[in-house]
Amino acid sequence: MYVQNSLPFEEETTVFADLILPVPIPKLFTYRVSRAMNGLIKVGARVIVQFGKNRVITAVVGKLHNTPPTNYQAKYILELLDEEPLVMASQLELFRWMAEYYLCTIGEVMNVALPSGLKITSQSKVQYNPDFDYAELLTEEEVGLLEEIKKHQALSYEEVARLVEDTNVNAVIKSLVGKRAVILFEQVKEKYKPKIARKVRLTPAYASGAALNVLMKELEKQPKQQEVLLRYLSFVPVQNNPALNQKGLDKAVFTQEENSLSSSLNTLMKHGIFEPFEITVSRFADIPDTPTVEIKLSASQQGAVRQIQEHFQDKEVVLLHGITGSGKTEVYIHMIRQALESGTQVLFLLPEIALTTQIVVRLRKVFGDKMGIYHSKFSDNERVEVWKGIIEGKFQFVVGVRSAVFLPFTNLGLIIVDEEHETSYKQFDPAPRYHARDVAVVMAYMHHGKVLLGSATPSLESYYHAQQGRYGLVEMFERYGDAALPEFLLIDIKLEKKQRKMKNEFSSVLLDYMQYNLEHDEQTILFQNRRGYSPYIQCEECNWIAECNNCDVSLTYHMKVAELRCHYCGHKEQVPRTCPNCGSPKVKTMGFGTEKIEDELHLIYPNARVQRMDMDTTRAKNAYQQIIQDFENEQIDILVGTQMVSKGLDFGNVSVVGIFDADRMIHFPEFRASERAFQMLTQVSGRAGRRAGRPGKVLIQTHNPAQEILSWVIQNDYRRMYDTEISEREQYNYPPFTRLIKLIVKHTDRDTAQRAAAQLAEKLLAELGPSRVLGPEPPLVERVRNQFLFEILIKLEREKINFKAAKSFIQDKVTDILTDKTLKNINVVVDVDSM
Template structure:
């Protein structure tokens, strides 16, 4: 055997990332037929445990067998070329380490489910079955059906056997050795295929085609089909066009054409059908718009950002609401694309993508890909593959878009960078897309532009300290004035009996005037549903969730009570469940009740509601925004969806309800969130010079200092006070926070585990850095009791070493016998 032969026989092994929460990579043996072909970043199918079939990612290829276990063989290699780039694998690793989770959890969130293999359990006849006498008459029928069909899925077997619970039947047949259960593995993604029709090559010839038209005069229905085809494909004039054909659906759109006549022409060999793989994203045949003309302040901002990028990798663009930050972004995107780089434009909400995508598509055409959760699995896979192939140079997306396979990023824009929705809450990884974008940019040598009218305290602090560049746009586009903000004292209005339900008399007058002027209004209430809870006047019963320590929200349209934490639903009770009284009433109000009350006050007004309940479908956002833009809606009621980046010409009035609840929320970020949210929603008003904007805030405390800052649009003054308080009490950006939450079905166990955790941590890191344990605002979710331990560390400490100790401490607690069944959730940099 020569040296080359010897090298070919060397056994290869692959370390793979499994999409499950295990703390390390697992090593699998590479079958001989894949040796030398398997690549880092490719997907493979492997067996994990006795029965589990999963899609894994190759992270490393080597020749060292594992020492602790016998390596199983890789079952299948799915990709000839890597589906995940080396940059992505580096990002997975960083997120896993920084956010203290397993790399498989990162992979699970990063890959669209259409790229993950699903395994479907099936049953087949056991060829070694020797005792048919053991079977009942019904079981014999079922086994014969399985033999006849070769295999059946569990669902197919249940339908044939006409049973709801098929598992008992399967268990019986397995016990008698009559059947074998196996996993059929299939890839979820499937390309979109269009069936097309064209003339066969003989009839594509103009002379033969003319003769055919004459022959079909005796069959008028078949002739109609042929003439319809020639309407779309001018084969007589240009025979080459026939190759492309036309979709079969062309004929079904015309009710006068006969389906059977088309089938006859196919059978005769006059037409032939063929399949074509097409994009799921419709080609934009509209007019390509020109680049927007910049005002002088916008031009200056583009120049300043470009100059700042020469010295800083990250720049904060602080522009008042309506300053025209989007136009600045567009010019910077064009610069990056012209240099051959990729661009990622992150937005915090799907609602924002709707309006902006239409605009950017008109400018950048088919180079733009869109990526968010309202897209189907197949659509997201198509964008993923489009980025890999270079079809999409520029992607607009929400937080999950950071995981796309970019390899030459030049610019990342994080719009509304202050938004909490950039943070993933559940499941792990609990990453922050803005902070992860900074890491991706560092890896690929890209620049990051953070944009906001109300920057996060952390980002503005970094800009003030010189870590980020800072560019400011302090005036609105087109010399439009910032809206005038007025406070309505509803405590005084109640004393004067001027309140009509949840509306002050002044607000109702302003709403009526706006309707008379045919101008539009946005009403903001950051609580969806009809009412936060039901209560009984006789015994003070409150509707509460059985699984969570929260009240059930009443949704009137569906006539049910819902938990917004676990999804539990109940029918509306006719009498009080506690005392039987019929005196049940709603307490408080949400967007659904506001919508109903508005309709009562203004029956002729056209009112729409934008919240999670009304925008579940993929096209709901688009339709609402289109209706509002075209003036078909007079009043838009909504949650914080209406506060972010939406730009409407005719909005001259914004009304804000329940501001006190936001301001007084028990959290160190509540003041910051209130300033941001109230300023942002106020900024939807008066965005054009010819239409002055007004904002009415209903509050019980008109003297609250944060409201004065909002009225005067004084971000710097707000920041100066807030940063001083953060420093005094040791909160970010002066410290880093890790929140550890124990969860258990038993309250005492959850509390004891949290206490043990805190005690162990105190011994090592000191009392000033460990707070708790304490109950969170919602003490029980999904029947599990929660207790928080908060860790605060100075920024100059070795965070990596601290995290290692924290992980070891957590492991010590969860492996203690008395805390069996406890789970501990780690949230690094909670928001």
């Protein structure tokens, strides 16, 4: 019986969504939600939309409402990708803050935040138009191509290009579209794919003991098939426990190239004895399910934990200043465990992947499968799995590099930023040009959590905040397990050269200590913060130097691949046999990098096991891990590396650390040079003598042993370095007393770039004054990727100026320059809290 609804008819309202698109445009875009999608769509979900004429992109829902846009017709959302939000409300709040603080767009933040595996790709396809019936309009080539398209239903651009051979594919497709013979459409694919395990198991009829006995006798005349069954039972003993059959066995066990039984397995499946099935598995299956190690704290570490907890009562951020080898990692582990037991999530940030390799192994032994790992060497699929694992509650604790600040945490109780002084936490390109340490502090505030910053050589900013009482301060000045700080030797290179004791880049003192180590099975680390074989090549006759065509820098010689490379734009070229300028064959390498040191070590110590760790040797996914594992297992005698070898690595058998080219770091023309040189030298020195009873030696090769900064490093006197530097910073208005905003004006024409920079500086000076605006000046490298650069540095006092209003003013003036019709194709990079 039909009963009419007594409720009055309610008109359905149209729903609109403001979407965050991964484009550098400041506003959100409003799209229309279809009736079928209404009620299903949620803020934070991903959608597919058409943007422009032919572009199909992934967007994130920022807001749902009922107000149509006033100045354009809203397009419909094409597809909803997520039933539940993949971007949390707390993340959207962070994205908005980052866009505002770092003077970029929320779309740029989202583009960096989402792993590419969560973004959709679109691929143009060509489809036959079923309404087409004017075949006489087509050329012979077009007729043949159309038949292929009809046969396959649709072809991609690449497939069409292969069919038309040398013909211009765009011209052919354009002609077919104009004659209405084909239709263009976008085939959208989601990048992320779960990892699938292909398995087999016995069908239920054969999974019992009695049936197996019968089957075994039946297969006696088929030895290969019987071998399949026996192999299965050796891994899955269903005769003892039939329930095990449900989990089955990986198909790969039978299909390996050696002793392959794939044909026999297929026969058994065809006869209904085995059945294939698939399951989704984790890409992190090697993580142990349960903890295997219990951490015991020393008295000093227990005291540090107690002080951190006390500071957290009234401070949001605590700085843990612990000398190298003091056991900060064990303190971190204790704090992580406490946070997890309280039911909150934990993020542990590390500056580089090199650090994650060794520390992750230690953390896995303590936290098992509760821990996720997130860094750029992971594949798209692995990063997406961690992202979704956090949402599903699988990972309560994540170890990651700076991009891990974008993960979808909802209940973040503790963020640990290890080696908080590291410049690797700062992103320089693309926007947002954020500092992960600073973002971590804001994240913790949003989640009502706490931040623990750790370093043996804290940044001046963090230590200043601790001295001012904004942060809590806990200090550890003893090495763990009674290990002694290393002994330093300053080697005067000028004197060694005068006495003719140098062997290429090696002083006689360094060679003697390395020889001793080799004879006594102890390990050596050599630090040179420059990769490649040689920084440049030069002609002895005319002084010609090989330079990059796109940048104002010399090309670095890489001997192993026999190439000259630009470390700014990636340009590569062959090494000339003669000087291109004068024709002389006297073209020689000048200076030295890690590759040259490695090469010379092979000549000096032919029997030594030498390995190099820099960007060139660690490009492969597991290269870091392999090198560190080999060094830890004492399969490497001498490890040569860039700053990668300085960061948090813990090797008990390293008794000598050699440092090359310390003077270049100390005298680099930048206001942070002394601070960074102290940090780098102290950190790399800390790799020596980390085992009790075996004090290490640190040998620093320098042209001036009397430099004050070297005495600070030798005495491990962070406080003297801090006092000296902080006094200079205050005098000349540098951080932490001011905030720096760097504007980099770029253009392919030098005069245009200089004119635009001068106009921008003039606009800024009118309001901010000459004490706050420096420049414009060309940087050390004036041209990069064929663009000329001019820099303007803005200093804004922390106390006397409204930072938000000042940034808004700066953004307006940058927009004035970008929209000036007399300055076409100008680009301005805005770097807030410039390093």
